[in-house]
Amino acid sequence: MIRRGTEKMKRVTRLVSTVVLAATVAMPLAASAADRSVKVLGWGAKSGPLKSFGVNSEAALRSAIAQINAAGGVKLGDGSSAPLEVISYEDSACKKDQNIAILRKTTSTTDAIVGMGATCSGSCQAMFGVLQKKVGDSSDSGVQMPILSDTCIRPGLAKISEWAFRNVPNEVAMYDKLFAWLRSENPDVKTFSGGTETDQGHSFITHTAIIVQAAVRHGFEWVGPSVPELGPKVKQGMKELQAAAKTQHWLMGDTNYSVQARKIKKQNPDMILVSSHPFSACGFLKEMKRQKVKPKLLVGLTSSASQETLNGCMSAAEGLIIPTGFAPITPEAVSANEIVSEAGGFLDLHSAAAWENAYLVKAAVEKAGISANSDTVAEDRRKFRDALASISESAGLIGPVTRDGATGEASKPYVYVQVVNGEWKVIHDPR
Amino acid sequence: MLEVKSLSKHFGGVQAVRELDLAVNAGDIFGVIGPNGSGKSTLVNLISGVFPATTGEIHFQGQSLSNLSPHARVRAGVARTFQNIRLFPGLTVWQNLWVARNSTEDTRAEGISFRWFRKSGPVKNEIDAMLEFSGLADKGDELASNLAFGEQRRLELARAAATKPRLLLLDEPAAGMNQEEVRDLGRRIRELRQQGMTIILIEHVMELVMGITDRIVVLNFGSKIAEGEPAAIRKDKSVQEAYLGQSEDG
Amino acid sequence: MDYFLNLVNTIGIHTLLGLSAYILLLTGQLSLAQAGFFAVGAYTAAVLTVILGWGILPAIGLAMLITGLLAFLVGFPALRVRGLMLVVATLAFGEFVRMFFYNFRWRVTQEGVEVGPDGTMGFSEIRYFAEHGWTSWEVTSLIWVFVILVMAIIWWADQTRSGAVLRAVGEDELAAGTVGIDVTVVKMAAMTAGGVIAGLAGSLYAHQITMLDHHAFTVLLATFAIAYPILGGVSNVFGTLVAVIFIQGLLVEGLRFLGDWRMLLFGALIIVVMNVKPRGLFDSQTLRWIKSVLRLHLSRRIS
């Protein structure tokens, strides 16, 4: 009985492996058969806990490109038009080695002129490190492939390579303006404290280098563990803050937030910062609610301005204020939002950037005047990169996106949203 | 050659061996018998260092074994077999002997050359001789786990002998054997003695014990109740009582 | 080409990682500490090339030495326990190392830019290969010289008495002791050798991936390290290589066309393989099959 079962299993495995092998061989052949088009390849986390990021970005990117193609595609260097084509949207699983593998795959096995990934900041950092640092530096054997990313939000990543571009909000400016506005709106709010997840680089550094300093700059008083070095400049007192406040931080996979919440409760701040992804932000918010901690203001991390937060803790997140680079407040944004929802994704801070990137690619392609032949790929990539680098302003969904040529960082319009009655609502529009 | 002085071993409340004195002369085949649970196997485990004695001393060729780990005792010249065979089942017969043949001075050089060129050298010759001795000459490349029961017994004996011990402890080597195999085993044990090994034989099979031993010790409840030549032991009253008592118990 | 070379590099590095666990597995030790040694090797080599400006080879050499030493020291307490206890003890060690690097900061300013490990932010821009103009072929060659060297050494050791001794300890520690094998020494030697190889793998990984942070060295990596030899089978070194190709080549890269179903199949296929071939993909049965196929092929040719 068991033997026969094993035999059967063996036959099944043989069948499966044959199919898999055949498919692996057939895939690249099928991809190269298409006619002249401007090819891009995207990737993001489509498995693992951050799956939603990849799924949303893919839906946004594909929808935007479909829209561009419906309107006639892009103009090439010889004056003809060609459609944009997404060769595929790969799953990088938020792993460094997989991101690098996809980057190299895109570069060496496809005719894509730009790679559009990836989800996690750490992975981006590794991927950007593989790229050539300075364009045209022949002593540097790094990969020469333009990357236009929508999610690598950790501060300072763009300077790793001249081939790397990101369309991510400038958190320094966002939080600076946010607290300025909060200051003027809420004169009775004086003190603040808060926590972050220390195992996620983006949350941790944004909290300790940007958000806290921005609050201090606008006259809020830090009532957490004493940090004399803390000041209004970005990164001022960051290390000291990291060392002093670690008893009110947590990890992304934590299940118990009682100590952290109690510590913050004892400090009795008027405003609490929860600089954390939805997984742990929700855990912490729920713990605060249980311990009946009711601050006058609740400020969150950009990455939490998403559907996931509502899924996880709609009622506990009530009142949470977050600056974000996307909200359906312009006609373009509303229509994009509808299209992407139909395609099975949500448009948020990150995936809206993927949508915008499609249009940015169109602009750069038209400016570069590429030829989109399979024998001019390397040349096209270089032209595309230079064109992308020279674009200092492009149209975003909720307003123009500008890019600083020196640092490579983008500067995007933003709005402030708040959870009101279980929904994200724009409470202020500083544009 | 081997001297055991007031050796005791407790397992929790159970006293497996109590105040035991033994002296084994070089070149003897020394029998240890006794009913089940009389502490025979514990004695072997104590001498070979599988676990430490609670109290007492073991001297081997004037050297105290008490603080030596099992492998150091092997190097001092004490080898053993197990009542329930413990071969290296995943290794070949050849490898089982190779591992046990513990001198490293020549095996290092021989390792690959033997495999690749099938050249003969002192180690190969020696191991081949061991295989011949245990009647496994044609099974050298067989996995130990694929051997028949009797063959496994023979291999274990050969493996213990391959460490070139001065003293060999055999823990019920005849268990589960038929008469012919037992006779065969007796012949092999005598041959090992001729090679210069002293042998302590723990056995239930009286035919073997009475046939080949020079002296016998009888244990009961961890204590020595008799000692002497086989013929004398056979007539000893206390021994008969001990065995009778056991057979009544069932 | 670049992509395939990159995949070949990944396979090489993971093979080394798997082999470091393979050696321990021969002696019957299931160690989840290999990810820890891997991390130590990675950080050491990266610090040497980035901060101290060493060449890649001396950096790899010292990284191997340090991880070997560390493995030797860790071996003392860890090898007091066995079985599942050892699994959890080594897991604890691996987590300890991870958390150490999670808190490890050593920033220096070079040409106006801060470089070096930065705690939870990671250690980025380990760009030795790119900065020194190494082509992909050269990187692959470097990695595979090491892989082939290590595989050859282990394979050779397996043919000698040392290999039989390692396996004997793995089969039955008590019996090994009673045929004169110093079990502690053998286990410590295996632990140290495993540490050295994991350190080598780590130092290559650091330069291949250019960015290190604690996310890379979790229990998951440690699980992969033991998964390779178990999945491949411990009858010889090629099993580990086969398993790495199966996991990294087929499950991770080969199944990409399945999109987000890929990782779902990942776990399921591991279960299937273990059910169909509990002694590993490359067990003695497979070996016999390959031999018979080869023989058939040869005999046909002759006739």
Added chain:
Amino acid sequence: MDDFWFEFVEVTQSIGDGVLFGSTYALIGIGFTLIFGAMGKLNVAYAAAAMAGAYSSLAIYILFDAPLVVIFIVSAICAAILGYLVYLTCFRFIPVHNHLAALMASVGGLFFIDEVIVHATRGSPLAFPSMFSEAYFEVGPYGIRGDLLFVFFIGLISTGVLLYVLFRTRLGLATRAVAQQDVAARLCGMSIHLTNSTTFAVAGLLGGIAGAMTAAAVGILSPVMILPLTIKGLIVTVIGGLGSIPGAIIAGLFVGGFENVVMYFRGIDERDMYVVALLFIFLVFRPNGLFGKTITRD
């Protein structure tokens, strides 16, 4: 002096919270220990199956608008079924003495369950309903969370039931017999597979409760919780002594309290480091854990 009392209250409060929370670690630890006790094998997929049970119960809660009480029961039943499936796929057909293959298969099981959850939910955290989440007792300077207390009692009751089953019924006798001497048990006409699969199902029942408890205590369910919970569960199992149920309970509560104390004084970066160090101390000074017997099968 006031400062001292203030600190004292804070610290004891943290310990209390931690101990209450530790009951989830204890339940996971019991699951590991039960299966180890019965088969001498490690089922790495256990915590994942437990969380999957909680996910399934949440799905049923949402789909059928079931009353809250049902959640724990449904979660337990789902996890028991999953536990049985894990036994069937990762243990049943793998040779008994091949521990490595079974371990690896259960690792595959962990990956698979984890990814199924991610696939079904897109990895998004989901709100998990909790009973008594509004109840918060204030006793002097201390505050006790009603839901945690509830969770703690559920844990105690299920452990009690388990202990009763193990030591007072024929099934328990069979389990313990198989654990101690599988050959002898087989000779006495007990079916190893039946006993083993029952053990997996019983452990699964407990796991489902633990999964739902954890989710209720945190208030959300998310796939990122699975791996940390697995590791904590293993640590608890080893500290408590392999195969010892009282050991797992005490170790679970202890680790819960301990990690909160470290969290209070040293912060997040060192919390897990100290837990690991605690494990090391146990391995060096009490290699068999709190209540472990000398291991004969490893």
